[in-house]
Amino acid sequence: MADRRIIVVYPPDEEGARRVRVDGTILGRATDLADLVVWLRRTGLEVDDLDVVRSPLIEWRGGGPEVWEAS
Numbered sequence: 001m002a003d004r005r006i007i008v009v010y011p012p013d014e015e016g017a018r019r020v021r022v023d024g025t026i027l028g029r030a031t032d033l034a035d036l037v038v039w040l041r042r043t044g045l046e047v048d049d050l051d052v053v054r055s056p057l058i059e060w061r062g063g064g065p066e067v068w069e070a071s
Contacts, residue, residue: 004057005045009036011062012070018062032068 009030010019017029020039030036033049040047052058053065063071 005043007040007055007058009058009060009065012068014070016069018068033065 005023006021008021010021012018013029015031017031018036020027020030020036022040022043027039027043030039033052036052037047037049040052047055060067
């Protein structure tokens with residue numbers, strides 16, 4: 001993931017989905033890592049599950065990539 005976009009994954013909502021924002025635009029809600037990968041690929045990023053877990057370009061709010069339930 002060589003891109004320099006600003007990616008923010010927000011805390012899980014009451015349904016366990018997390019909003020995904022890239023460069024200030026909300027893309028949608030991801031329900032798991034695979035769903036997040038789909039959203040990011042739609043923006044042209046070449047990513048896989050390991051990229052989204054390891055990337056320093058993603059700001060995880062309200063828990064990291066392992067958190068998909070509201071606290």
